[in-house]
Amino acid sequence: MSDGKGGFVMPKVNVLDKFCKSCELCIEVCPKKILAVGDKANAKGYFTIVCTDEEKCIGCKICATVCPDVAIEIYK
């Protein structure tokens, strides 16, 4: 993705651990299959989601669209 200054900016997905309930809906819809349940639990005991290959994220926002707990941020 161009940053408008001749460089490239990789999109990035950021899961807000406080909100994630490990429902796994995002994992299923990600076209790049780069989301997975992580090995760290948040304060409520949910094993929150991690991105397994940041390079591959295309910033499509599909994961964030289906997340019922608004736990996903996307940067570009």
Next chain:
Amino acid sequence: MEKIFGRSKGLTDVPFSFCPGCTHGIIMRLIAEVLEELDIIEDTIGVSPVGCAGFSQDFFSCDFVGAAHGRAQAVGTGIKRSLPDKIVFTYQGDGDIAAIGTQHAIHTAARGEKITSIMVNNAIFGMTGGQMAPTTLEGMKTSTSPYGRNIGTNGYPIDLPKLVANLEGAVYVASVSVDSPKNINQAKKAIKKAFQVQQAGLGFAFVSVLSTCPTNWGLTPSDSMKWLRENMMPVYELGELKVAEEVKSL
């Protein structure tokens, strides 16, 4: 790096109280984003129901009033009539609006109250343990219909948006679903229009949203989405069921 998706200003920083994978949360996000996009967070008063959405006031950054079971539209009517410049919306489960609150669902529409009502239809009473609701599908097993809803003894499911669309005072009625990214975006468009109708003072606007209840359906969040698609969508027709002439030009 620029944030291209994040939590709307219409939401507080409080995590939802819903079960994992419950699509109540998607619907709340869509409403919050619409409030932000229309720049009406400060001007809006929501009315919360009794049910799983009974804690709505904690999650939205606009003002809120809590109503008794099924009475959100009566409370909303009072608020709107006394403060006509405010944007008033109700957020109600199907048990709240289509069972104990049916009279208000009908008469709020018949009176053409200039408010917006959002119904969350998960075909069940969620909060109280998954009892049969008026919206429960034929043959659907619930905690009070363990052999499946029997039309002979329990009657037919109520399609509330279709009923409301028949009433003169309802100027915008839509039936949407949040089972897929495409339908979620479609749902947001309908919710936005339902608020724009109120901004323009045109009449009653109603959006019914097909939603999941993984906990009481006894399914995973993902299987719940599939179940909704395969079982609820054929019964509850999706689309803009009514767009009055004056709404078309919005």
